[in-house]
Amino acid sequence: MTLGPLMLDVAGTELRDDDRRRLSHPLVGGVILFSRNYRDPAQLAALCDEIHALKRAPLLIGVDHEGGRVQRFREGFTRLPPMRSLGAIWNEHPQRARELARETGYVLASELRAHGVDFSFAPVLDLDYGASSVIGDRAFHADPQAVFQLGQAVMLGMKDAGMAACGKHFPGHGFVVADSHVDIPVDRRTLGDIARADLVPFRRMVEAGLAAMMPAHVIYPGVDAQPAGFSRVWLQKILRRQLGFDGAVFSDDLCMAGAAVAGGIVERVRAALDAGCDMALVCNHPELADEVLAKLDVDWPAPARARLARMHGHPAHAPTMTALRESARYTQALHHVAGLGRDSAELDLPDPTDYCGRA
Helix, strand or coil: CCCCCEEECCCCCCCCHHHHHHHCCCCEEEEEECHHHCCCHHHHHHHHHHHHHCCCCCCEEEECEEECCEECCCCCCCCCCCHHHHHHHHHHCHHHHHHHHHHHHHHHHHHHHHCCCCEECCCECCCCCCCCCCCHHHCCCCCHHHHHHHHHHHHHHHHHCCCCEEEEEECCCCCCCCCCCCCCCECCCCHHHHHHCCHHHHHHHHHCCCCEEEECCCECCCCCCCEHHHCHHHHHHHHHHHCCCCCEEEEEECCCHHHHHHCCHHHHHHHHHHHCCCEEEECCCHHHHHHHHHHCCCCCCHHHHHHHHCCCCCHHHCCCHHHHHCCHHHHHHHHHHCCCCHHHHCCCCCCCCCCCCCC
16 A cells, blocks of 8 residues: 555544544545644654554654744744744854754754654745745745755754655745735746745755755746646746756645635645645645545556655654653754744744644
């Protein structure tokens, strides 16, 4: 049995009968967790164990766990800094910022792996233009080279902990003001302008071995009339052929307003998969998930299945939290990360991705 092309969510802190029914469907290959799925570390580990045991080929378990405002699990986990705090350090001490970014990536990934989560949708590789409230301090920096250097360091730290990284939001969400959770953003710049700035960290991260990518629900009419996540131009011509990316492509949540241009939910999933996404996310609307499971008929290629299989967390890097706390690497990383951006992390500001029940 192989993984299917759909990633769904679940209702609460333990699986219900409807969750098990949906996740057991052959079209389903992954689960995304939200804050509502977390009560405490023991509960999360039990939930992940049950999800992984549902199928012979274990479902992928992913989460938006970036740090700062976007960190789904908080109590019992290290409060991670917003990535902009690393960019601020970069301005004065680039090497120190890279070291802290790698330690941050390691803490992020090692704690998730200790509870059974396979990967996080991180790092954010968007540029910080100071215009987008939904990106904001989730971005490392305005300088493409700084974003690459810090993004690569986070990726390497995640790899140290046995976790693959997923860069987002290709080819760049930071320039537009509109929020794709509630609107359909349009970026009217030319491909040349985007390539000289926003595309730089994505291209460099591909060259550095990035395992996965998430495209933006943003329309770039100078390149294609479709949002990047539904665009064969962006995903096939530019990402695959020109940039040489051979990793997995995950759609952003297809229930977001930015995906509405593709039609109903089944049409959105088909459009995302046809454009080149390997896995399509349908979140926070169980009735829409049921509609997709009942109506979707896709010919899903073997290369897509192989790319997704590489997103499983490395089993050798999933100690218990007790063992993790006893390891010198984790203790050292925790010491370096502690206090980084604490003021921002503890403000408990609204998570800009928590829309339509996305909690």
